[in-house]
Amino acid sequence: MTARFALSIFCLSLACSGSGTPAWSAPPSALSGYEAVTGDSPDEDRSIWDSFYEHKSNVFGKEAVGFLKENLHRVRKGRAFVPAMGEGRNAVYLARHGFQVDGVDLSPIAVDRAVELARSQHVSVKGIVADLTNYAYPLQAYDFVFVSLFYMEQLIPKFKQVVKPGGHIMVYVKADTGKPSAGNTPDDFLVKNSTLKAAFKDFQTLSFKEYRDHGVDVIAILARRP
Numbered sequence: 001m002t003a004r005f006a007l008s009i010f011c012l013s014l015a016c017s018g019s020g021t022p023a024w025s026a027p028p029s030a031l032s033g034y035e036a037v038t039g040d041s042p043d044e045d046r047s048i049w050d051s052f053y054e055h056k057s058n059v060f061g062k063e064a065v066g067f068l069k070e071n072l073h074r075v076r077k078g079r080a081f082v083p084a085m086g087e088g089r090n091a092v093y094l095a096r097h098g099f100q101v102d103g104v105d106l107s108p109i110a111v112d113r114a115v116e117l118a119r120s121q122h123v124s125v126k127g128i129v130a131d132l133t134n135y136a137y138p139l140q141a142y143d144f145v146f147v148s149l150f151y152m153e154q155l156i157p158k159f160k161q162v163v164k165p166g167g168h169i170m171v172y173v174k175a176d177t178g179k180p181s182a183g184n185t186p187d188d189f190l191v192k193n194s195t196l197k198a199a200f201k202d203f204q205t206l207s208f209k210e211y212r213d214h215g216v217d218v219i220a221i222l223a224r225r226p
């Protein structure tokens, strides 16, 4: 199984119902599409994500992640970078709270929806269609980086490099608790508590939380670049 394939299934296991209430399980019809995937090409991944988003809207709900809402007052305002923003629930939340937001996603359908969601709420999000594994990350350009339900270990240093000194980064992921996982998540893709902590050992951790969100074990970190 490739890392990307694992990632895809991971994401599907966190899919939400169209009502905005997270169901935390994969829609069987969409999952069977993923099961056919074996390659690592971005084009292939893009078409997978597009067909997934075509299948339904508000896949991960409309609400921003709770950990983001709870901790936003601790984050320095300014420019925000939202990699893998999906349909924009978190990016738009940040724009509504005064951030100048750049959001990246592989799926043009997701990016269009995010930009439209922002417009419908009278704010603006700059939508960028790009593959994050092959992206020109600027140096120290953003006050805040927010990542949810997307974890590729090799990208963490890239996400850190874009944070300005004194700026913040927040990561929210599904936890590897050692227990059998919910949904169809392969255990090799879950993120260990210790892995996430170690990834930010050169930053100052302001908050680290392990909790159950809609029946799924998650971990979230808020860290500040010295």
Ligand SMILES: C[S@@+](CC[C@H](N)C(=O)[O-])C[C@H]1O[C@@H](n2cnc3c(N)ncnc32)[C@H](O)[C@@H]1O
Residues within 6 Å of the ligand: 010, 011, 012, 014, 045, 049, 060, 083, 084, 085, 086, 087, 088, 089, 090, 104, 105, 106, 107, 110, 130, 131, 132, 133, 147, 148, 149, 150
């Ligand atoms: C589980 S979704 C999470 C979406 C959003 N962060 C949220 O919480 O609502 C993962 C997102 O990562 C995007 N993605 C997957 N691989 C990517 C890549 N290599 N580059 C950019 N985006 C990618 C997918 O298109 C999808 O929108």
